[in-house]
Amino acid sequence: MAANAQGVAEAPFVWHPATTAEAVQLKASLGAEGVFAAGGTLLRTQWESGLAAMPNHLINIGAIVELQGLQLDVGSGRGSFGAMMTLSDIRTSPIVNTRFPLLTEAARSIAAPSIRNLATIGGNVLSMVGDSLPALLIYDPVLHWHDGSSGLEEPLSEWLSTAAAHPAWKERLLLSVSLTEPALDSNTKRFVAYHKVGRRDAFTPSVVTAAFSIQLDPDNRLRDVRLAFGGGQTIPHRLETVEQFLIGKPADKKIITEVYSMIVEHYEPKGDAFVPVSYRKKAAANLIASELWKAAR
Ligand SMILES: Cc1cc2nc3c(=O)[nH]c(=O)nc-3n(C[C@H](O)[C@H](O)[C@H](O)COP(=O)(O)OP(=O)(O)OC[C@H]3O[C@@H](n4cnc5c(N)ncnc54)[C@H](O)[C@@H]3O)c2cc1C
Incomplete structure (x- = not known):
């Protein structure tokens, strides 16, 4: 300084x-x-x-109009969130709540209203560990950047997997984050949930953050399974091995028990002196198992 x-x-x-x-x-x-x-x-x-x-x-960058607000394309189900959109605006937007309800829940869980009035979705994404990230990952997110000469597009999951090792993105301006609503197959029901587990109920850093979206067909079989986890210093990611395992399976006791074990095996959170890896794995597995139980009832 x-x-x-x-x-x-x-x-x-x-x-x-x-x-x-x-x-x-x-x-x-x-x-x-x-x-x-x-x-x-x-x-x-x-x-x-x-x-x-x-x-x-x-x-x-607060006065740049191009970075503000939400543009929704109803036909494609695609929403483009300006990087300067605040977490308060996201939390209170009826459109976000209808189209991308997990993001509403995530925004509600972050910090306190006074912080959310200033904090932006762009800043939360670029922190690499923001609590909005597991929710965003459910909606096939794409980052839109300006690198000084042209625009660039990059799936959020790709950026997250390389950002720490390749910090060239720090020279760019994030313009927006676009999300796509998952299509609902006919005759299926969708279930979604977002959970942030901290060391107390509110205004707390997360230990485990989990976002969940599934569809159940009339035979109680799972379709379009999306599971994303983060929390603490863990870089948020989808758990594709578990998602693939679940697709087409019945939502019954045997499968839910197997999924619990698979999440404990495949989810690799970062631990710290206060909350070990084993606790984070079990918390993540419990969250998803309980959501599957609720959906299957
Ligand atoms: C008391 C407190 C509690 C908090 N609780 C939580 C919590 O519960 N969960 C959580 O996830 N976070 C929490 N945070 C962290 C923080 O508030 C959020 O991550 C917030 O969303 C960051 O957004 P910002 O607009 O303030 O980012 P800034 O602080 O302005 O920027 C963050 C980083 O991103 C870069 N940046 C921002 N926007 C752009 C852009 N458009 N293009 C290029 N670079 C950009 C900046 O250069 C900087 O490196 C908390 C913070 C405080 C102070």
Whole structure:
């Protein structure tokens, strides 16, 4: 952090670009000296905890109209969330609740209202461990970036699997996250659930976050199974081995018992000094087993 002659920390210079083109141009000229700031809630915690140094320049992207709001294409069931859409706006949007209910639940579970009024979906995604991620992963999410010269599209799951090792994305501006509503097959019923398990009920970091979406056909067989997990420092991901196993199987006691064991075997969360891996695995398996029981009743 820069300091003045009295040794007092100097605040960064804050730029206020009006367009995405201006924002990426600023980033290109400032390089590592300039950092995009959306709601600033994560950045602030990183500076305060010493995880990141306060940069000399902040590029405030809050005034860029192109990054705001939700565009919905009813025909394709595709929703495009501007990177600056706040978690409060997501939580209270009737459209989001109807089309992407897991995202509404996720937004409800994050921090407290005062933080959610500032915190954005873009910032939550780019934290790599945000509690919105398991919910987003259910809806075939795609990230839309501007890299300074052109637009780029990338499935969220691909970005999550490479982001830590390949930080080139830090030079880009995230424009939006697009989601697609799963199609509902005829004669099937859909069941969805989102759970965040923390060390207390509310305003708590997650230990395990799970998102679940299935369809049950008239013979009580499972279709279109989607399971995503995160929590703590675990990079959220879908559990495709378990999803594939479940497709076409009956939702009965034997299968639910097998799924519990499969999740314990295949889910690989990161543990810490307070909550070991074994607890996180069992919590994740219990959440999914209980949702399958509810759906099968
Ligand atoms: C008290 C408190 C409680 C919290 N609780 C939770 C919680 O329960 N669950 C949870 O998931 N998070 C939690 N957070 C973390 C944080 O609030 C969220 O992750 C939030 O969504 C981050 O969004 P932001 O807009 O504030 O991001 P910022 O802090 O502005 O940015 C975060 C990072 O993303 C980059 N960035 C942001 N937008 C863009 C963009 N469009 N293009 C390129 N780069 C960009 C920034 O450069 C920065 O590196 C909490 C934070 C606080 C302070």
